[in-house]
Amino acid sequence: MTDEDGWRITCFAINTKGWRLADLEVRHRQRARAEDRIRNLKDTGLRNLPFHGFAQNQIWLEIIALAADLLVWTQNLAWHDHPARRWEPKRLRLRLLSVAGRITRSGRRRRLRLPRHWPWNNLLDTGWAALQPG
Template sequence: MARGHRTIGVTITAAIRQAVLQIPASAWTPAVEPDGEIRDGAWVAEIDASSDCLTGWPKGIRLIARKERPHPGAQLRFTDADGTRLTCFATNTKHTPIAELELRHRQRARAEDRIRAARATGLRNLPLHDSAQNQIWLEIVQIALDLLAWMPLLALTAKARLREPRRLRLRLFTTAAQLVTTGRRRILRLAHHWPWTDVITNALARLEALPNPG
């Protein structure tokens, strides 16, 4: 990101929501993924600078609206419309396509999610008294966070890849199992009645299939 170029999420007020509803269908552009592919069910549009909802805003600020079909089971908010989830962000970046700006903002939101997860994982409070001991603690937590970032990408699929660390811990990491040694082989036996046994076994198979870096 160029120095001084920023994006920030904006609360959808009644005026902003009304401005979003007035955007013509032809002005909405499909959102994109990092690989350049179209993001299914998501669109972005820029609110005209002459809109009343931007009265009093600093000159040169662009307001970008985004709408996306919610995932199954998600509850819409009163600010949403037409069965889609509405969000907005402001940016001072000029001459950049809005789909690219929205992708940048979305990726930044993922970074903030990582920070929030880090606090919940062990960075909210330092548990030890000595600074050297806390340094070791921080290094251990950072290793855990790296594993939490890469494991879902490499081993999980579909919705499981998007789970929060707390849910991963409850469903995958604390699963009861038996480690049995027989015929010079070690076998991990998971409970068949556990609802996420298939997710765990598929994840282990995907990890085992990865090429050995050595």
């Protein structure tokens, strides 16, 4: 409703009876998280079904679910202590996934080559190092 001295006052109206206030708030916040996930899935490709057949669209939905899971797991594992862990797919695509990088092999090691002046190089380097085995 308002911000006063750094405190945000919120409310929600329901017609559920017999619940404790703390339980109702948890239920409400879980619903908001589910709606955020659906919005992120739509940004990942769920917005339109590109095929006419049911089976093809079913495969498309499974690929979208896999892509969303990969994004979330990569964020949690690569940037567990950075705000990038909470970025939505649009921001990830703009800042991290659209860079023209190259993975090379040299001396039995894989290396990630990035453009020198890309503003998020250090974040990509940190994530790359965190996801490497060993």
